[in-house]
Amino acid sequence: MFTGIIETxxxxxxxxxxSGDIRFVVNVGKLDMSDVSLGDSIAVNGxxxxxIAFDEHTFTADVSNETxxxxxxxxxxxxxxxxxxxxxxxxxxxxxxxxxxxxDGIGVVTEIKQDARSIRIKFKAPPELNKYIAAKGxxxxxxxxxxxxxxxxxxxGFSLNIVPxxxxxxxxxxxxxxxxxxLEVDLIARYLESLLLGADPASLKKTDGISKTxxxxxxxxx
Numbered sequence: 650m651f652t653g654i655i656e657t658x659x660x661x662x663x664x665x666x667x668s669g670d671i672r673f674v675v676n677v678g679k680l681d682m683s684d685v686s687l688g689d690s691i692a693v694n695g696x697x698x699x700x701i702a703f704d705e706h707t708f709t710a711d712v713s714n715e716t717x718x719x720x721x722x723x724x725x726x727x728x729x730x731x732x733x734x735x736x737x738x739x740x741x742x743x744x745x746x747x748x749x750x751x752x753d754g755i756g757v758v759t760e761i762k763q764d765a766r767s768i769r770i771k772f773k774a775p776p777e778l779n780k781y782i783a784a785k786g787x788x789x790x791x792x793x794x795x796x797x798x799x800x801x802x803x804x805x806g807f808s809l810n811i812v813p814x815x816x817x818x819x820x821x822x823x824x825x826x827x828x829x830x831x832l833e834v835d836l837i838a839r840y841l842e843s844l845l846l847g848a849d850p851a852s853l854k855k856t857d858g859i860s861k862t863x864x865x866x867x868x869x870x871x
Contacts, residue, residue: 651692653745653787653794655732655819656680659693661725662707671712673698673722680733682708690736690750694820695792695831696720697736697750720752721791721829730820732792745794746787747836754778756790758828759806766813769798770824773806774832781834781842782807789833793819 656679663674675693682705690697691708698710717723725731737743756778760771772790774782782788784800788807793815798808816822824830 650737651690651697651734651748651750651792652737652741652743653695653748653789653792654734655793656734658818658820659731659733661727661729661731664725664727667711670714671717671722672709673712673725674707674709675731675733676707677733680735682706685735692734692736692748692750692792693731694721695732695748695750695789695833696722696752719755720831721755724829730823732819734792746789748789748792748794748833749836750792751833752831753781753834754832756830756832758824758826758830760808761824761826764810768811768816768821769808770811770821771801771806771808772830772832778832778834779804781838783835783838786838787835789831791820791830793821 657677659678659680660676661673662676663672665672665674673693682703685691685700685703685708687700687703689700691700691710692698693710696716698712700708701711702709712722754775754777756772756774758770759773760769762769782797782800784797786797788795788797788809790809795809795811798810800807811821
């Protein structure tokens, strides 16, 4: 688990094809590796990866075809900057929100504009994720915990306000229109849906959303 508070920027040092999938070596920049153990999780652009080797300056992770196909890791090249965060500890301040490091889909930057010292960025999410994104709710973009400013018309896309500190500490400073990003929706939204659907998760395809009938059938209304 992670908090979505980026600790530092790193960079891709090596990309090696290994029997059909990929091995990444990441330069960790200023990330403190003194408390890292073999097998620990480190989030790279919001993707939970397992450290199979590490030293003071780097860590190595194998990436499966599943992860490659569902995330933006396939777009990285040697030298690409990446957001890094070590897994949280029981004593960690939860400054962002609970983030699993499991990407739900890939979004696209559709607009970037200045707003005083902040920037406002609009994103388009995969249609199947829109129902989980709520105004003033939490979302994780490339590993960064953020608050949704607003939702587009007909629930099409969402916008975020990025303050100067976040710009300086994350790869968001390099975003351009058309940029692909990793999205992870709020855990609470996903688990709430699972509770409502009960033993028949396939019914997700049979409903247009949360209705009074669905709430009553799930035991939330009498």
